[in-house]
Amino acid sequence: MTPSQNIKTFLEAGPEYLPSVSVDCVIFGFHQRQLKVLLLEFKHTKAFSLPGGFVFKGESTDEAATRILWERTGVKDIYLEQFHTFGEQNRGNWDVHKATMSSHGFDLETEHWLLQRFISIGYYALVDFSKVKPTPDIFSDLGGWHDIHQIPALILDHNRIVEKALTTLRLMLDHKLVGFNLLSETFTMNELQSLYETILDKKLLRANFQRKMLSMEILERVEKKFSGKAHKPPYVYRIKKTT
Amino acid sequence: MTPSQNIKTFLEAGPEYLPSVSVDCVIFGFHQRQLKVLLLEFKHTKAFSLPGGFVFKGESTDEAATRILWERTGVKDIYLEQFHTFGEQNRGNWDVHKATMSSHGFDLETEHWLLQRFISIGYYALVDFSKVKPTPDIFSDLGGWHDIHQIPALILDHNRIVEKALTTLRLMLDHKLVGFNLLSETFTMNELQSLYETILDKKLLRANFQRKMLSMEILERVEKKFSGKAHKPPYVYRIKKTT
DNA sequence: ATAAGTTTGTATCAAAATGATGCAATTGAC
């Protein structure tokens, strides 16, 4: 299908979606000691947005979020959690969508379903950076990772959504073992610590961090890693399977 | 207006609501050392439900929750917080609403807006038990408090919603000073402790609880209360105004 | 009036968790 046909199909799918309800995903990744968020970019308007979508009448909102995540990243079986629903009356304007559609030759009337008021259910996802292939959607032309400290201006209230997702992630990190989802299957204590430091945005004492993590007895040593570096090689860990 | 006229007006208001979106409130109160939840009862079907409602196109979901809370309890300026959105595809059946409407002489066709799929945004409220006058709504005939340990079977997925609200409340209590909203303006340390014990469902050591609360430096002693009881009278406290 | 029975406010000590520092062990570069 050509892009325009894709868009036509999408626009005609309006009636298959649950009205008024949308889903936006804040997809976190961790790479080179930076916490990243996956954003989509609209070529024509140079605007950025969170990957999002609508809920089919025949699926739950959780299923919709999972689907959208899969469409955008190509991964399934991912840590995904709802964190807040954004229901302001005026969450921002839809000019960007209008312009994007227009650039493809579709001029939407004001009453078009796509331009109505939507509430947005926010989900955050924690993914293994290395496993993700960012994929643009119908609206956007580019998908890419952005350092959490350098998020550009986003459409609608998406900046606020990212903020709230980050706050929630920080809270979660304290009393749920959630961070591991951002690392690959095996990792060193150093990698785990720098993940925590990045998310919490503060330095931690190495010895004490190690003591705390090991005392939880959820880590399993895999092997010594011969890093090729000029120092003692670190142990490599993996999460214990809770069978 | 007669009840039937009320219902007619309500049914005709369908187009003024945001489609697919509803709000349900878990209203917590504290009385006689019990944590209570406000439930509505349907006379004809003897079913119970959470107080809930729909979102006007011209209001935010937060405003809708505040309004519903006010309609049901007669109180404003209340601690109210969104905790989860329930978006299962089939959250349960609407037989109770159908039967209720039918008993008032309104037989709804399957396509009626009231019988469509709704997602529900859950809010929990913490109210001063003594200030609330439970008020039934269009569907229900009775509003009343129920001990959290004796919640009857509720319509749709409302039992799950209550569960989730309680879980969230317990989490919140640990790292946000939220419990005070359930007490009257002044209270004794004993009352505060039994509130915590009830919500967390475990005994706390009196001396340590007192030490912890006082160390936060958010309580202000008001006066000695001459309780008339045969023992040393307790201090009465109030939350410090953070001016 | 005094003694008895309660509950409150707080002190005190023990135990556990956390913060801070030091040091031996292991590796590659030279």
Place this chain on the structure above:
DNA sequence: GTCAATTGCATCATTTTGATACAAACTTAT
């Protein structure tokens, strides 16, 4: 081998939390 770097862990100090004890303040019974 020596050096620099980093890891793993021990050890000590400090803080927080858990548990117990006891004097103070009040009413009721005698």
